[in-house]
Amino acid sequence: MNSHWKIITFFIICIAAGLGIGVGISKVVMNKKEVVQPVSQTKVKKTSETTPLVSDDVPSLAATGTDNASQSETVAVATDKAAAVPKPAYKCAVAPEGQADQWLAPVGPDYDLGKTYIPNHLVVLENYVVTSSSTMCLNASAALKLQVMESAMKAAGLHVVVSSAYRTANYQEGLLEKSEAKRDKIKNPYPLVALAGHSEHQLGMAVDLTAAPDYSLDNFINTPEYAWLELHSYEYGFIESYPSGSEAITGYSTESWHYRYVGVPNALAIHNQGITTYQYLKNLAIQESMQQKAAPIAGQQ
Ligand SMILES: [Zn+2]
Known part of the structure; x- marks a missing residue:
């Protein structure tokens, strides 16, 4: 009987150990998932969707956000600080080259600038x-x-x-x-x-x-x-x-x-x-x- 009990006890220990290893492995996998998940969540859209209007008259204001490729690289490096990535600078419309500016035009019901007019600067x-x-x-x-x-x-x-x-x-x-x-x-x-x-x-x-x-x-x-x-x-x-x-x-x-x-x-x-x-x-x-x-x-x- 004693030897039978020893055999049964041995099997119980083996089953318990097997369960323990199984839980351990699954925990490691879960942990890995937790580490992997934020990386996929921090994929940031390329900034080519932002308004591509460029202001050429005030270079200091137009210096940021014109190069979409370099912006994407900056974003990719800072994946865990996505919230801190600054918004690309807004760009104002640019007047067609050689257009006469009408800044002193008496604009009113009887004065039409035209629908395509864009002012300079x-x-x-x-x-x-x-x-x-x-x-x-x-x-x-x-x-x-x-x-x-x-x-x-x-x-x-x-x-x-x-x-x-x-x-x-x-x-x-x-x-x-x-x-x-x-x-x-x-x-x-x-x-x-x-x-x-x-x-x-x-x-x-x-x-x-x-x-x-x-x-x-x-x-x-x-x-x-x-x-x-x-x-x-x-x-x-x-x-x-x-x-x-x-x-x-x-x-x-x-x-x-x-x-x-x-x-x-x-x-x-x-x-x-x-x-x-x-x-x-x-x-x-x-x-x-x-x-x-x-x-x-x-x-x-
Ligand atoms: Zn107004």
Whole structure:
């Protein structure tokens, strides 16, 4: 009997040992899986899907994110730090070569920029001032002056956020559709959004500004930031394009939040003459075309 028990005990030990080894092996396999899994999860998409627009006028801003191949390599090395990989820099649209810039055009219902017009020297606006998204562009000179103006406002305890800047004609078209669908035609008999090709935003010179407490366009007129801009924006080359009472002249509803950069000398002249930007630039365009017509006659004398 004793020898039988010894044989049975020996078999039980063998079975137990076999189970133990089996569990051990499966644990090792599981552990290996746990190690392998994060590597496959950290595969990062190539960045060729990002907007391939390139800005060539401000090299310091355009220096990052142009080489898709080198970006992919950087991402592959840093697989366990995928979250820390910086987002490729946004690229602004570039004007066709040789195109005359229309930055002083009297854009309005009767002035069409054309749907394909792209302004020169667009830069990423968020590199200059606070914006409500990281995909806004503005003319480089306007962006710099906006930064200077924002600093002056900050010194006065004020702060603005840009909610809209350069817009393509296509984007404008979509915006107009949405705005017109919900516009109260009695409260706002004039459109709040321009037709595609007829917007100052397409010039790359106009911004919509908002401020605390609610950062809404409608409430901007009640903020101390608006009161400050009414007194000082022209000193930095910015003019409120559609002031209250100018609807019949400009063809658009009043927009306390919309400012167009026209350069300091022009802004000073507009401020001193007490007229709208549209009227001033229309007069300027008439004067220029008269001078151009007069020039050959003067040359013949
Ligand atoms: Zn606007």
